[in-house]
Amino acid sequence: MLNFISCTWDRFLFVRIDIKQYAFLRIGIGFLITLYLINLLPYYSVHYSFNAWLSPMGDLDLYHSGSWSILFWLQSQTQSWYFLYSAIACSMLYTLGAATKISGCCTLIALISLWNKNPLLLDGDDAILRVMLFFLLFSPSGRVLSIDAFFRLQTRHSPVWPLRMMQIQFAFVYFVSGWVKFHSPEWLDGSVLQTVLIHPEYSRFNLSAWMSYEWLVKLLGVISGLIMWWELLFPLLCLQRHARFICVIFGIIFHLGLLLMMNLREFSIIMLVLYMVFIPNRYFCSNRSSSSQN
Amino acid sequence: MRKILVSAFVIFHFSAVTLWVFWPYAEQFSKDSSQKTPFAALERGVLEKIRSLDDAPVFRLVDFYINTLGLHQYWDFFAPQTPRVHRYLRVCRHISLDPESKLIACKQPLYKSYRGTLGDAVHSFDGLNSRDFRFTENMVRLHRLNFYEKFLKYWHDHAHTGSETKRSEIYAIISEFELQPDSRPNSAGSIRRDEVVWMITP
Numbered sequence: 001m002l003n004f005i006s007c008t009w010d011r012f013l014f015v016r017i018d019i020k021q022y023a024f025l026r027i028g029i030g031f032l033i034t035l036y037l038i039n040l041l042p043y044y045s046v047h048y049s050f051n052a053w054l055s056p057m058g059d060l061d062l063y064h065s066g067s068w069s070i071l072f073w074l075q076s077q078t079q080s081w082y083f084l085y086s087a088i089a090c091s092m093l094y095t096l097g098a099a100t101k102i103s104g105c106c107t108l109i110a111l112i113s114l115w116n117k118n119p120l121l122l123d124g125d126d127a128i129l130r131v132m133l134f135f136l137l138f139s140p141s142g143r144v145l146s147i148d149a150f151f152r153l154q155t156r157h158s159p160v161w162p163l164r165m166m167q168i169q170f171a172f173v174y175f176v177s178g179w180v181k182f183h184s185p186e187w188l189d190g191s192v193l194q195t196v197l198i199h200p201e202y203s204r205f206n207l208s209a210w211m212s213y214e215w216l217v218k219l220l221g222v223i224s225g226l227i228m229w230w231e232l233l234f235p236l237l238c239l240q241r242h243a244r245f246i247c248v249i250f251g252i253i254f255h256l257g258l259l260l261m262m263n264l265r266e267f268s269i270i271m272l273v274l275y276m277v278f279i280p281n282r283y284f285c286s287n288r289s290s291s292s293q294n
Numbered sequence: 295m296r297k298i299l300v301s302a303f304v305i306f307h308f309s310a311v312t313l314w315v316f317w318p319y320a321e322q323f324s325k326d327s328s329q330k331t332p333f334a335a336l337e338r339g340v341l342e343k344i345r346s347l348d349d350a351p352v353f354r355l356v357d358f359y360i361n362t363l364g365l366h367q368y369w370d371f372f373a374p375q376t377p378r379v380h381r382y383l384r385v386c387r388h389i390s391l392d393p394e395s396k397l398i399a400c401k402q403p404l405y406k407s408y409r410g411t412l413g414d415a416v417h418s419f420d421g422l423n424s425r426d427f428r429f430t431e432n433m434v435r436l437h438r439l440n441f442y443e444k445f446l447k448y449w450h451d452h453a454h455t456g457s458e459t460k461r462s463e464i465y466a467i468i469s470e471f472e473l474q475p476d477s478r479p480n481s482a483g484s485i486r487r488d489e490v491v492w493m494i495t496p
Contacts, residue, residue: 013297123424
C-alpha cells in the first residue's frame with residue numbers, strides 16, 4: 001500500500017515531460033505581463049510613482065498588501081519611471097527567453113512591488129499572472145524556443161512538478177470562486193447575471209432592454225447555477241481524464257463568453273492562455289511516440 | 295533528497311495558500327447558519343479550525359511566507375457580490391448643489407472614475423477604465439477617510455499649479471445610481487445620490 005502511494009506520488013510530481021510546454025507558457029505569460037505593464041502606464045503617475053497619492057514609504061495597512069516594495073526605496077519621480085521601464089524591458093526579455101531566470105525573477109519582483117505599493121486598483125488578473133509566474137520560475141522554460149537556447153545545450157525533458165503546481169493553483173482559484181458564490185444571495189437565486197449584464201462597467205454592451213424577456217432571465221439563472229457548480233467541482237472533475245476534457249471545454253466556452261460580453265481587461269485572455277497547463281504534454285513533443293505521459 | 299525537498303515545498307506551499315485564502319472567511323462564514331453550500335457542516339468545522347490558528351506560530355509563518363514572496367491571493371473577486379447600485383468617485387473644484395434633487399454638479403472636475411455615458415455604454419476591448427472602477431470599489435468598501443484626504447491632496451498639489459487652484463477647496467464626491475434590471479440604468483426612474491465624503495480647504 002505504502003509502495004503504491006509512493007509510486008503514485010512519484011509519478012504525479014516527478015515524471016519527466018517535454019519542456020516545450022513550459023516554453024509556450026513562458027511566452028504566453030511573459031507577453032501578457034508586458035501588455036499588463038504597458039496598460040498600467042496611464043495610471044502609474046497617480047498611483048505608483050514617487051509623487052503618487054500614497055506616500056513614498058507606503059501607508060497602506062491592508063490584509064492583502066505586502067510588506068516590501070522597491071518603489072518604497074526610490075528617491076525621485078525619475079527613478080520610479082526608470083523602474084517601470086525596466087520592468088517592461090525585463091518582461092520582454094523573459095518572453096523572448098533571454099537570461100530567462102534572471103529576467104523572470106526581476107519581472108516577478110516588479111509585479112510584487114507594484115502590488116505592495118498600491119493594490120487598490122489591481123484585481124484577479126494581476127494576482128493570477130504574478131502567482132503563475134512564480135511557479136514558472138521553477139521550470140526550465142528558457143531552455144527551448146528562446147534566445148538562451150542558442151547559447152547552451154538544450155535539455156528536452158524536465159520534472160512535471162512546476163506544471164502540477166500551476167494546475168493545482170488553477171483548480172484552487174475556481175474552487176474558491178465557486179465556494180464564495182455559494183455564499184452569495186444573488187448567485188443562489190440566479191439574479192446575478194441580470195445585474196452584471198446591465199452594469200455600466202462590467203458589461204460590454206447595455207443589455208437592459210433584453211432583461212424584459214422572461215426566457216432570457218430564466219436562461220441566465222440556469223447559466224449562473226452551472227457556473228457555480230462547475231467552479232466548485234473543478235478540482236474533482238480534473239482528476240478524471242474524460243471529465244477533465246469536458247470541464248476544460250466548458251471553461252474555454254465560459255471565458256470566450258466573458259471576453260465577448262464583459263469588460264474585464266485581459267482577464268479572459270489570461271485564463272485562456274493558462275488553459276495550456278491542461279493540454280496533455282504529448283501535444284508539445286516533437287516525437288510523440290517517445291513522449292512521456294502527462 | 296531533491297524529491298523529498300520538492301514534495302515538502304509543494305505540500306507546504308498549498309497548505310499555506312489554503313490557510314491564507316480561507317482565513318478571512320473563517321470569521322465571516324463559520325457562524326453563518328444560513329449557508330447553502332452542499333457541505334455546510336464540513337465547511338463550518340474547517341473554518342472553525344482555521345480560526346483557532348489565528349495567533350498560532352504556524353499562521354505567522356504562513357503570513358511571512360505569503361507576504362515575502364508576494365503570493366497574496368484572494369479569489370473572491372471572481373465572485374463579485376454584484377451591487378444594486380453603481381458608484382463612482384469624483385474629485386472636483388467648485389461644486390454646486392441642486393436643492394431639489396440634492397445632486398452635486400461638478401464645475402471643474404479634476405478626476406472622475408466613471409467616463410461612460412450610461413444609456414449606450416459599449417466598452418472597447420482595452421477595458422482600461424475598469425481600473426478606475428476597481429479603485430472606486432475598493433475606496434468605497436474600505437471607506438478610509440485618510441485615503442480620501444491623501445487622494446484629494448494629490449489632486450490639489452499636482453493637477454493644477456495655478457494660484458487660484460491652491461486657494462480653492464477640493465471635494466471628493468461619491469455618486470451612486472440604482473441599477474434596474476427592468477429598465478435602463480441611470481434612467482429617470484432610477485434613484486441617484488451624491489455625497490461629499492471629504493474636502494480639503496486651502
